Amino acid sequence: xxxxxxxAHGPQDLFSVKHLMSTSVKTAVDGDENPAxxxxxxxxxxxxxxxxxxxxxxxxxxxxxxxMIFHMVGQVETAEDLAQSTMVQAWRRLNQxxxxxxxxxxxxxxxxxxxxDHLRRRKNRPMESLEVAAEAGIEPAVNPExxxxxxxxxxxxxxxxxxxxxxxxxxxxxxxxxxxxxxxYEDIGRVLKVKxxxxxxxxxxxxxHLQRLLRPFYERAQS
Amino acid sequence: MSELNPNDxxxxxxxxxxxxxxxxxxxxxxxxxxxxxxxxxxxxxxxxGLRELVRRGARPEPPAALAFYWERVRxxxxxxxxxxxxxxxxxxxxxxxxxxxxxxAAVLVGIALVLPRGGSMMSTVxxxxxxxxxxxxxxxxxxxxxxVWITGLEYLPEGYVLR
Amino acid sequence: xxxxxxxxxxxxxxxxxGDTRAEPWPWGALVLARMDExxxxxxxxxxxxxxxxxxxxxxxxxxxxxxxTGPANAESIVLPTKEFFVKLRPRGEGNRRLGFEFxxxxxxxxxxxxxxxxxxxxxxxxxxxxxxxxxMIVEIRDVAPKGR
Numbered sequence: 330x331x332x333x334x335x336x337a338h339g340p341q342d343l344f345s346v347k348h349l350m351s352t353s354v355k356t357a358v359d360g361d362e363n364p365a366x367x368x369x370x371x372x373x374x375x376x377x378x379x380x381x382x383x384x385x386x387x388x389x390x391x392x393x394x395x396x397m398i399f400h401m402v403g404q405v406e407t408a409e410d411l412a413q414s415t416m417v418q419a420w421r422r423l424n425q426x427x428x429x430x431x432x433x434x435x436x437x438x439x440x441x442x443x444x445x446d447h448l449r450r451r452k453n454r455p456m457e458s459l460e461v462a463a464e465a466g467i468e469p470a471v472n473p474e475x476x477x478x479x480x481x482x483x484x485x486x487x488x489x490x491x492x493x494x495x496x497x498x499x500x501x502x503x504x505x506x507x508x509x510x511x512x513x514y515e516d517i518g519r520v521l522k523v524k525x526x527x528x529x530x531x532x533x534x535x536x537x538h539l540q541r542l543l544r545p546f547y548e549r550a551q552s
Numbered sequence: 553m554s555e556l557n558p559n560d561x562x563x564x565x566x567x568x569x570x571x572x573x574x575x576x577x578x579x580x581x582x583x584x585x586x587x588x589x590x591x592x593x594x595x596x597x598x599x600x601g602l603r604e605l606v607r608r609g610a611r612p613e614p615p616a617a618l619a620f621y622w623e624r625v626r627x628x629x630x631x632x633x634x635x636x637x638x639x640x641x642x643x644x645x646x647x648x649x650x651x652x653x654x655x656x657a658a659v660l661v662g663i664a665l666v667l668p669r670g671g672s673m674m675s676t677v678x679x680x681x682x683x684x685x686x687x688x689x690x691x692x693x694x695x696x697x698x699x700v701w702i703t704g705l706e707y708l709p710e711g712y713v714l715r
Numbered sequence: 716x717x718x719x720x721x722x723x724x725x726x727x728x729x730x731x732x733g734d735t736r737a738e739p740w741p742w743g744a745l746v747l748a749r750m751d752e753x754x755x756x757x758x759x760x761x762x763x764x765x766x767x768x769x770x771x772x773x774x775x776x777x778x779x780x781x782x783x784t785g786p787a788n789a790e791s792i793v794l795p796t797k798e799f800f801v802k803l804r805p806r807g808e809g810n811r812r813l814g815f816e817f818x819x820x821x822x823x824x825x826x827x828x829x830x831x832x833x834x835x836x837x838x839x840x841x842x843x844x845x846x847x848x849x850x851m852i853v854e855i856r857d858v859a860p861k862g863r
Contacts, residue, residue: 380626387622399612404707405843408612413621417628486609487710487845507570508606514572525572533566533595540598547601612846618771675835678812680827689825696765697852699838700817702825710845714745714778715797715820 368432376423383423387416390433393510394440400505401444403494411447415440430519437510438520441502448498485546492542496535503528504535558591565595620692674698739811739833740859741783741803743793748772749847762836762852769838772847782860787811787831793853799841801853811855815839833857 368389374382394415399408418439419426426435493501502521506512507528512520514528521528540547556564567573568581586592675698677691682702692699746759748770755763756777766775783791783803794800797820804814806828816826817839829837833855841849 384622384626387625388618391618391621396612405612405846406703406705406707409621410703413625413628416621416625420625420629482608483710483846485605486612489606489609490612508603514567514570529563529567529570529572532570533563536566536599536602540602543602543605547605673832673835675829675831675837677827677829677837680825680829682825684822684824687824689827692769695768697762697769697836697838698829699769699840700825700827701840702817705819705824705840705842708842708844708849712844714799 365431369428372423372426372428372432375420383420386419386432390436391416394436397437397505397510398440398444400490400493400509401441401498401501402447403490407447411443412440415443418443434516434519437506437512438522441506441520445498445502488543488546489539492539495542496538500531500535500538503531504539507532508536561586561589561591562595565592566599568592569596569599738859739787739855739857741787741791741793741853742780742856742860743783743795743801743851743853744780745778745795745799745841746850746852747776747778747844747847748850749774749776749845751846759852765836766838766850770840770848770850775850778849786859787813787855795851799849799851801839801851803853813855815853817851831855 368386371382371385375386391412395408395412398411398415399405402408402411415436419436422439426432493504496504499521503517506517506520507514514525514532517523517528518525523531564573564581564586567577568586573581581587587596674696677698677700680689680691680700682689684704687702687704690701690703692701744758746756746762746766748766750772751774753774755775758777758780759766759775763775766772777795779795781793781795783793785791787803788805790805791803792800793803800818802816802818806812806814811831811833812828813831814826814828815837817824825839831837831853834857836852836854839851839853841851843849
């Protein structure tokens, strides 16, 4: 399976979830060493009603699903709620999971759709928007421009999250899944139910938009 | 190569950067010297710079109280909320079941937290409620303190200065 | 009957003299919980085990702290910041039953009732703040603020 960000083009970071998305079983099956097989076993046990098995899935996936949704919605508490909702939906629908894709792919599909549904609803509830909150007099002290001194990773992270929120949800989803979660185009296509070409073009335009938004930070990092 | 307009070259560069070209496409890309095409080079450099920036930026911390969320998920699936997924907090018609579930989950977590200590003097919350739409509360007894846990509060960005 | 009155007054006086502690007074702090490493605020030492157990963050700093505007047996406002504060009202006598109201600016977020013995803190969670969280601590202390 081809991944976004092969070693030839950039480092693999600590937050990669690619091992969770893999559908291939490389060597002799060992539930402890092969994540896909481990997940399959947990799913099988959870389907029989074994709560502990689903708890294992929860512990492994909840933080990752939360991280992905956080990048989608840009708010901690909302992300926690939506990640929780994702896990609840997954548990309830577990019998519908037929194992044709990896459990992670299936779960990410639920999570992304939960986040996208939320974002569509939020369009009609502007008071949840930070921008509107700012208009109402809540002024974040974070400077939209990079600080004059050394580029602080935390400040940079906040700027990236703000910039992500300026993308359309569809472009944001592709960027988050591809660039942050390091999913392959094929997997992104499965999660979002779009064609590979659509994934590619959305990724391209998301990058271009973000490059414009983050240019001051980018230039500072370069210097 | 000359058949490709700049937009197509950018798109191919994106696929190349993401390792999404198949073996034949990759061979074609290399045979045509696309890596040295100015439009492709610019696209690759831009993508590389953005990737470095994104990976350098701090990640959101995972939720701290994982056990708390597990209990909420468990209560939601096994409790009265079987009819549908956990509702969003702003949906008022779900507010009551959410409070019930959140309270039940909080009590479960609380019991686990308070058990080892026994009966020392601690504060006891007898009632906590919010009339604000979208806010709901749970009471979590810890060992040495009681906790009124409010969910639904507006997120404050890093650096927000409290008055 | 006069001896009875004198004895009564004498006992009351002794009881009052014996109670050398100040009247209980509410105190509160708005705490910023963070995941990054760093020193905890030493003023939070006694609360740290519970804060860490409940919230799971690594670092706890006081954003603001304040004594209440009145003693625990009267209405009191604990105002560690102007933005987030708590109003306390006694409910009944003797058992430290207090009504509490948690505000953000003029907006009442949560109200409720709690039995709060001396030195038994109540935590009220505030909003997420950046990558951390705000937590309000309210406690009845057996010392009054200076000057009271």
